[in-house]
Amino acid sequence: MTQDFSDGHLTHVTHPLVQHKLTLMRRKDTSTAGFRQLLREISQLLAYEITRGLPMTTERIDTPLQPMDAPVLDGKKLVLVSILRAGNGLLDGILELVPSARVGFVGLYRDEETLKPVQYYFKVPQALEDRMVIAVDPMLATGNSSVAAIDLLKQAGATNIRFLCLLAAPEGIARMKEAHPDVQIVTAAVDERLNEQGYIVPGLGDAGDRMFGTK
Structure with a gap:
């Protein structure tokens, strides 16, 4: 099941398996190994x-x-295109379904003071203008990093871009729509809001940390 919003910019995937697996991921006591496996499984369903x-x-x-x-x-x-580092969790699952896909990486981290993205890496295949490009990142929070990544992809020639995430905040959706109304967003959940630190609430914590066990 999916819910298409009226302007076609956002698709909320409400399939029972997607929602069940997402709930398991949200639980704070889900192990690193369990979180990683669930992310792989849900990425295939969203794909x-x-x-x-x-x-x-x-x-x-x-x-x-x-x-x-x-x-x-x-x-x-x-x-x-994986938006590092957390995007790799979605990337691995989708590649199992589409093993012949080309792969690119955008390295961005969020400055915790300004919440602005800082670029440190960019490597993508050639001839993006002739291909559908799917950018993946588990979280669409402020939208700043996602917008910056799409900016870079368009500068590299991409014209047919979609964005895949697990969770989206209303603030991030609005930011993406303002900057890139031509980029369709597909997500498993639209959460309530961002907190003062720019994290999605209720969310699931930091996806990268939970995936790699770094906190």
Whole structure:
């Protein structure tokens, strides 16, 4: 199940399996290993939604019974871009479904004083203008890092971009819509708000720390 908002900018995936796994991830006593596995599983479920609309064509094949014109993906392979470091948790799961995808990385960290993104790494495949690009990051909080990442991808030539996250705050959704109204957001949850430190509430804590056991 999905909930499409009227302007098409945001898709909230309400499928029962997605929501159940997200609840398990939110629990503060979920182990690092459990969190990592759940993130991989939920990323695959969300990948089905965000890859809707991939261009298709047909090719002639032989089944055991007879030839047929069968549907296959068309065009250049899509690009997955992980917004480091937490984006890697979503990236790994999606790559299991789309192992031929090209992969890029955007290294950004949030200055805890200003809440502004600071870039430290950027490496993406060539010919982004000819490919669908899916940027992945578990959290859309203030939206500053996500907007900065999309800015960089557009500067590198990307024109067909989608953004995948687990949790989104209303503030981050509004920031992304203002800066990049052409980028569809797919998320598993729209939470209440940001707190004074810029974290999503109720949220699930720092996704990177919980994934890698660094806190």
